[in-house]
Amino acid sequence: MPSDASPDPYATPIAFGQRLKILRTRRGMTRAQLGGLVDGKTASWVRAVEEGRLQTPKLVTILRLAEVLRVRDLSELTGDQSAPVALFTGPGHPRLRAVKDAIDAFPLATARPAPPTPHLQARLARAWAARHSAPNHREVIGALLPDLIRDARLTVRQADRTAERRAAQAALSEVYSLSQFFVAYQPDAPLLWRVAERGMVAAQESEDPHTIGVAAWLTAQAHRDSGPGHYDAADAVTAEALRFLTPLLPEASDDVLAITGALTFEAGYTAARRRETGTAWRYWDEARSLAERLPADYYHPVTSFSRAIMGAHAVTVAVELRSGGESVRQATASDTTAIPSRPRRARHRIEEARGYHLDGQPDVALDTLARAHEAAPETIKYNGYAKAIVIEETESKSPERRRRASELAARLGLLAV
Structure with a gap:
């Protein structure tokens, strides 16, 4: 192995803090970036955990770290190989x-x-x-x-x-x-x-402008979901696609208008991941203006962009900004039944559940995840955010909540039935 290569977290038994540092470095994140994404922790807190000066965090914090670092399994972060649990990889x-x-x-x-x-x-x-x-x-x-x-x-x-x-x-x-x-x-x-x-x-x-826009939208998503070290690449792809498509809008077809709207929201999504509140909501508002130019019954087959999806997009922005109260307010205002796609409807339910969980309403979050499972089991099965909530609530102090979370975990294949 080259001397400058990152060690393999599985090669030898190593401490939680060392694993955290390895995985953070692989994601291209600074301590300040990681701490800010974990409920406002500081860079010094991250350093103390990495250096072993603080004890291994509680499960709720471990799950949040796993969410931010997008680890394949909790065991990749904790080192416990006895019960690996796939999170962000299905x-x-x-x-x-x-x-x-x-x-x-x-x-x-x-x-x-x-x-x-x-x-x-x-x-x-x-x-x-x-x-x-x-x-x-x-x-x-x-x-x-x-x-x-x-x-x-x-x-x-x-x-x-x-x-x-x-x-x-x-x-x-x-x-x-x-x-x-x-x-x-x-x-x-x-x-x-x-x-x-x-x-x-x-x-x-x-x-073809529409085809180019769809490919750019998916490429930007791939970058964004790869972690903070790839946000700039996501923004670059989105911005270039919008520069290409915007001059075409005066005479654009509904499909070109919709993919432009989807890319505009995508820019807001990445901004929300960065915790850039004003920028995120500005892009959401621009996307909503584009959606309002579409026919009421229009629904883009790839991106789901439409008038009906903007309420769901508002929930996503609020959740990514880690604003529990605003997430719940947007969830209450959105109309889930207006989304014709079952997997997209399930994903919206998951975003709502994240909002309720952020707002300290775990029972409502579990109810909402159960409805997501009813809509499209294969959506929630591959969603790390949903699985993280369920796993956390299997250790709730409330016996009834533990029971409900465990039943849902079993349905998702997270626990032995």
């Missing part, structure tokens, strides 16, 4: 291998005729509709993706004329967009980045 879907094989394959010699681009577009439309309507949405799109990936690549290769090739590249980029929804939060980060980068390359080759 358990790995049974169809992941087939999807990965299709993404990694590069067949160069085939006589099979490619399906026409309109045929691919019709299959994609059905796939997005199935994703929004199915509670087991990963299972549904995981079954469709391998053939879609292979066929879309073949269509690009066999396209002869420039216009046909650009249309085929747009379809291929959309296939990669669908793939990113499947691959996200599963235990293969390099695969996620391959999908995001290939989607952006295909989008640029298509020269």
Whole structure:
């Protein structure tokens, strides 16, 4: 191992504080950044924990550290290998291998005729509709993706004329967009980045503004979810996409208007992660203005951007700003039933639960997570925030709350049934 390499937290038994320092450094975070994201702790507090001058924090703080550092398992932070609990990386879907094989394959010699681009577009439309309507949405799109990936690549290769090739590249980029929804939060980060980068390359080759916007939105999300060390990259992608799309807005289609709105909110989302309150809400307000220009029943199939989603977005901003009272106020004002997508509705329930938990209402948070599970079990199963709340409440002082949290934990596969 090179002398300047970070040690492996699993290589030898090491203390909690040493693990914390290793994982913080790998995320590119300063002590001040980490402390500020853990309920206002100071840089000196983080240093004291890392150096072993303070005892290992309580479970609630450990869970918050795991949330901020986006560790794969609590054991990665605590060192306890007896009961690893996956948090921000899901358990790995049974169809992941087939999807990965299709993404990694590069067949160069085939006589099979490619399906026409309109045929691919019709299959994609059905796939997005199935994703929004199915509670087991990963299972549904995981079954469709391998053939879609292979066929879309073949269509690009066999396209002869420039216009046909650009249309085929747009379809291929959309296939990669669908793939990113499947691959996200599963235990293969390099695969996620391959999908995001290939989607952006295909989008640029298509020269289609809407396709480019969608690929940029997903790439920005990949950067943002990689931690504070990647926030600048997320902002750069978002800003560049908005510079490209904004001049087109006077005559833009609903889809281009919607992806511009989604990217605008994405800038606010990252600002909220940075705790930049004014900037976050300014971008949310700009996004709402764009949403109001869309038809009342419009719903973007990839980003869910619409008039109906702005209430959910307001909850997300308040939660990321760690404002419990405002999160609850926004949750009360939002209309969950107006969101037609089951997985997006479940995700909104999770954001509401985070808000209630921040506001010191753990019973309401558990009720809300139970409703998220009813809407789309595969959404909550792969959501680290939801799992962190459930795990924390399994150690509640309230016997009834412990029971309810344990039952939900068992349904999520966090505890042995």
